Amino acid sequence: MREDFDAPGRVPANHVPLSPVSFLNRAAEVHADRVAVVYGPVRRTWAETGARIRAVAGALEARGIGPGDSVAVIAPNIPEMFELHFAVPMAGGVLTALNTRLEAETVAYILDHSESRLAIVDTQYRPLFDAALALLGREIPVVEIIDPQGPAPEGTGCATYEDLAAHAPFAGDGLPGDEWQAIALNYTSGTSGRPKGVIYHHRGAYLIALGTAAGWPVGHAPSYLSVVPMFHCNGWGHPWMMPIVGGKTVFVRQPEPKRMFAAIAAEGVTHFGAAPVILQMLAESPDAPAAPFDPPIHAFTAGAPPPPPILERSAAMGLDVMHVYGLTETYGHISQCLPQPDWEGLDAAALAERRARQGVAFPMLEGIAVFDRETGAPVPRDGTTQGEIAIRGNVVMKGYYKNPEATAEAFRGGWFWSGDAAVVHPDGYIQIRDRLKDVIISGGENVSSVEVENVLYRHPDVQTAAVVARADPKWGEVPCAFVELRPGAVADEAAIIGFCRERLAGFKTPKSVIFTEIPKTSTGKIQKFLLRNRARELG
């Protein structure tokens, strides 16, 4: 009888490759009259957005882009970038969205490594692109996005994005032959070493989008403010989610508080995603509205562990924050700090502590666990024993592009190893202690830099804090704090150290405090390798 169940085969009626292109095709029909994108005076429905995407895909196909062809894009979050998240895959290509804050050298490296066959560049970044090409020593065909709302609305006379958008439409359904086909290539942010190219496939992109819609959950027809850069894990997959729920995406080009508050008010924003540093910026902005948002706005935060004080301030501002965790290698978020029924009685500070945890698996994930690095066994659920976070499921990357060694190293024993050190609380919630390389080992004890930073953030004068290891003849390593003070604040080293000593064990208390501007990547991640270098110079 087993054979009888197996007999009916996959046919076009009952088997279709999973792809977010299907969501777009559907939205162009079923959400045809709903607004899909808003950007200043630009306002387009899903029918209009769908038609533009089909035109751009047709133009890409005419330029020879097909399966396995990388298309590099250098642009901020604007409607064109959003459209390319569908148009490039529809043509069969691989979207390679570059971090706009990279230096020319790294851009050249990525253009070369990705073998990009076409580059689509917002004119603001044309000088960066040209500098990269000069280093590369060869030409790549380029199409310019000329954004009248950008700072450099002048083209060089080459082909423009609007030329693509005026092309005859792509004819097919735009689905891949196999859902395992590459859809995007995302380079790691490179807090250390050369960026690696992370390959996403259509199946994973479909599942991150559908699973997030169900698991956040997002509801019907949200008004979504685009903040997370789309070059960062494709904006956490949110562009691919929007057609599922008929969402409206509101663009501001640069996520400055003033523009964001204006857009929230004008477009009735209900949802957005942003790194904790953006939440902090909003909470501390003089442009913040006097009363909390009512109803609250749903905010997704990730990219760095959010310090509890930032979560408290966000809640006070009327943000319902869902803290999530993930990596470039996992299409963005794969765990969520899902509220539990027994959290309802907690006070604001206790709730913020809970919400600062990385949480539990999203519905589309198969497993997230914390394993002892030596034995491979799960660590006990005691909230103190550290291990490494490991992840498995359909939203784990296909692998690193042209790097089978790194792929094999990342995939061991049936899991993807994250490089993040964490504990598991008795309720099963995971909490990151550190990137493994950020753990400070002082007198044989592990010190979580995140734990020390969370204490520093409670000090009223501290705006930003980062803690790294500093060599010490007696203890091996000791915690060294880098602090950015608020404007006008006067706390000195002794005050900060004293504040920490009252709240932390002696071996966790920073032995030195350096007041300085803290270097960050464009996605708000603190560049600890630079701070470690400085700590090394201090001896």
Add this chain to the structure above:
Amino acid sequence: MREDFDAPGRVPANHVPLSPVSFLNRAAEVHADRVAVVYGPVRRTWAETGARIRAVAGALEARGIGPGDSVAVIAPNIPEMFELHFAVPMAGGVLTALNTRLEAETVAYILDHSESRLAIVDTQYRPLFDAALALLGREIPVVEIIDPQGPAPEGTGCATYEDLAAHAPFAGDGLPGDEWQAIALNYTSGTSGRPKGVIYHHRGAYLIALGTAAGWPVGHAPSYLSVVPMFHCNGWGHPWMMPIVGGKTVFVRQPEPKRMFAAIAAEGVTHFGAAPVILQMLAESPDAPAAPFDPPIHAFTAGAPPPPPILERSAAMGLDVMHVYGLTETYGHISQCLPQPDWEGLDAAALAERRARQGVAFPMLEGIAVFDRETGAPVPRDGTTQGEIAIRGNVVMKGYYKNPEATAEAFRGGWFWSGDAAVVHPDGYIQIRDRLKDVIISGGENVSSVEVENVLYRHPDVQTAAVVARADPKWGEVPCAFVELRPGAVADEAAIIGFCRERLAGFKTPKSVIFTEIPKTSTGKIQKFLLRNRARELG
């Protein structure tokens, strides 16, 4: 470069077969303390429910159930039936849930055709099962569910479901080797001829559940009243959706209005699914609360086109109805009557007319279209030209069990042909006119029985209406109405015909009206083949 993108292969870290068993495994962890099932005094969390399911799966495995083995279940909607939706697939088996209102002959046919290796039977249905076995002439191992809240809480001394639930737990993750593996076998309701066995696979079950959570949408931690029989398209896939969202399922065994209203009040029900006939029962029940539900309760309706008057009454009762459409062959619902922004200004009657449409594709569906049966071309979007509904996507059945001819006949030209006649409105919304075999052809004109029935339902004396063809020497066929009057109502044939004539073209107006009890299947579908037989006898 294409090869470089293709090089990284599927490994356990990045590829896991899609299966609703994953949702259960996750819920047992992340929703551990949330209530999963409520049934009178029975109240179990997701951790407890997960543990019971693992035990039952372990017991099934010990009894030799594995991939491709059908397990027949005859039970109403109670927690055991819910658990079996996960326990049978976890053991690798194929859940074959039988309609409890079938006659012994058909039960025997299904037990034989499905080659069920084990039957799990609620003791209320033990006589039915025994009568079927007698017809079958052979034994099938049986396990009894003894429900203290059922009408026959006495076992025969054979193995009980609680024996299974006390077994050592299933050890593995319970995922299939291949997501294309069969998960369930659902027999068509057999409004005509022998039922056919529709095969569902793990991939489709995963997608119907996740797509419904995102597309209804369901939100977080709903309180769901179980009404749709789980032997009907596995309760529209809702049992598989509940672990995704940490939902609580409330059982009442029999969906009687009094029990339903009590459960709604006691458990704060937020969602349920039910056939239109159940909505009507609720709206007309003396037990209905005086004030409308506030906030409204989200109700999913399908199984038959809901007459607009029933939708109007449901809205007045505080039900936010999402009308959906599908077939056993499509895992239940695959289109939804998604509200559009421009519906907001409509009055109650106009809104009910809109909501009576079968609508547009759900997110997990690839395509739904209406094709001319002769040419295969899409019908114009004019709201009048009829064609046949065709469907494609990953939530279309694997095929009919042991019936390759019927499978090939259903899958033609890349689509599954539904057998339903429909039109497409200018906004792209599909509306069913009839099952193709229910269309009445009068003087060469197509008459939609559904259209005539919708008019009959507007008559204040009409409780239930069904219209079929009756042979006519002049016109070939004419509409013949069967009507169930409300208690105490006195309308006669002339009054009913006059009411229709004022509202319908002459050729659509019934030529005869028969007052009688209208036969229905257990899922509320009117058995028109019986009415056609009666109309034939009338000459």
